[in-house]
Amino acid sequence: MENLNYSSFNRMFFAGTDKGDLSKELEHLFISVKILYKSYMIDIDAMEKEELKYDYLEHKSNYENSIRPFLMKKDILMDKNLCEKADQISKTYEEFLDMLAKKI
Numbered sequence: 001m002e003n004l005n006y007s008s009f010n011r012m013f014f015a016g017t018d019k020g021d022l023s024k025e026l027e028h029l030f031i032s033v034k035i036l037y038k039s040y041m042i043d044i045d046a047m048e049k050e051e052l053k054y055d056y057l058e059h060k061s062n063y064e065n066s067i068r069p070f071l072m073k074k075d076i077l078m079d080k081n082l083c084e085k086a087d088q089i090s091k092t093y094e095e096f097l098d099m100l101a102k103k104i
Contacts, residue, residue: 063097
């Protein structure tokens with residue numbers, strides 16, 4: 001395994017290697033939030049209000065209980081660049097939640 005040439009395809013086998021690198025973790029989280037937001041923008045008009053309400057409550061709980069506490073970590077708040085990334089994530093997630101709330 002030592003002489004393997006790792007293409008970008010093979011890098012998927014190294015999932016989790018960015019754990020502990022807050023900058024990379026924030027980048028991945030930001031990408032995930034943008035994809036989530038955009039996927040709802042595409043399908044939101046076809047969704048029923050009850051489904052939207054359930055999704056809103058689930059995503060709001062996830063944001064408040066998991067994502068926001070992660071973004072408020074001392075290590076992130078003490079670094080200007082990381083703090084800016086965390087603010088982008090918060091802003092995007094809050095816009096996403098507002099969009100869902102308006103459709104309910």
